[in-house]
Amino acid sequence: MLRSIRISRADLRPNLFDELPIHSCNAVHLKLASSDLGPPLLSFLSEATKYNVAVHATIPLHELQGAEDLCRQDALGHRFPQHLCPSQPQVQELWLAECQTISAFFPWASLEMAGLGFSGSPDFYPSICFCAACMYGYGATGLVLEQVARENMEEPTEHPHPSVNTLLLWRRSVQYGILRLIHEAVPSPLCLKTAATIRYTGDRSSLSFQEAQGLAATCLVSWTTADPQKSREERTRLESLPRPMPVYAELPYPSDWDDSMAAAFSGAVFSFSEGTIRTE
DSSP: OEEEEEEEGGGOOTTHHHHGGGGTOOEEEEEOOGGGOSHHHHHHHHHHHHTTOEEEEEEEGGGOOOOGGGEEEOTTSOEEEEEEOTTSHHHHHHHHHHHHHHHTTSOOSOEEEETOSOOOOSSHHHHOOOSHHHHHHHGGGHHHHHHHHHHHHHSOOSSOOTTHHHHHHHHHHHHHHHHHHHHHHOSSOEEEEEOOOBTTTBGGGSOOTTTTTTTOSEEEEEOOOOOHHHHHHHHHHHHTSOOSSOEEEEEEOOTTOOHHHHHHHHHHHOTTOSEEEEEO
């Protein structure tokens, strides 16, 4: 069973592999960009091979930057430079090139694609993108959806409009297309990080485990709350979904938790998972 710890490029240190057994870890998830590739990283990976520790590359696609017209645009016309829109062909090319470059550097245990989908605000309607590529994808429903989004940004409602179904179908089709593109272009096994529960839509804003079958070797679900009620609701939702591949759980380990507290939390939330990724 996977027991991994997530680190960044800045966390590389010679004694890391000696510490893994202390935390009951048998693998490492390393967050990096193509700009991090070089001799220091190669030295670290050589040590990992010597210690027989599997290293997974986490690629933060959502942190890549691009031109303003490639970014998310809300219903009021505001652009968000920190959120590239995956519907844009140039963004897809950028993400593919990043995955290819990193995949070619080392025989990774997997490539975990973080942010392979639509980013946005915590509230649902302000997160909807209305850039030219998305409006084309929404078809005749686009103008209706744009008006609905404006109205809900001014006066939020608890009930989703029927036009949201077109949006969700478009989001999943875009995500599927990019996942297939990367799967066909890189030799590394892929890990799809699925979207957390989104207001009004649940898991339908992201590919389900079953929809990613044949393209992703594994899936990862991130869960960051210890709220008992939310934990039960999320666990119930996830346990009901078919899982044709191993599904891992990403769990936070706050500094004031000891290992027994973290283990109890992970067991309560993700008893169904085939492994956990520890994030400090």
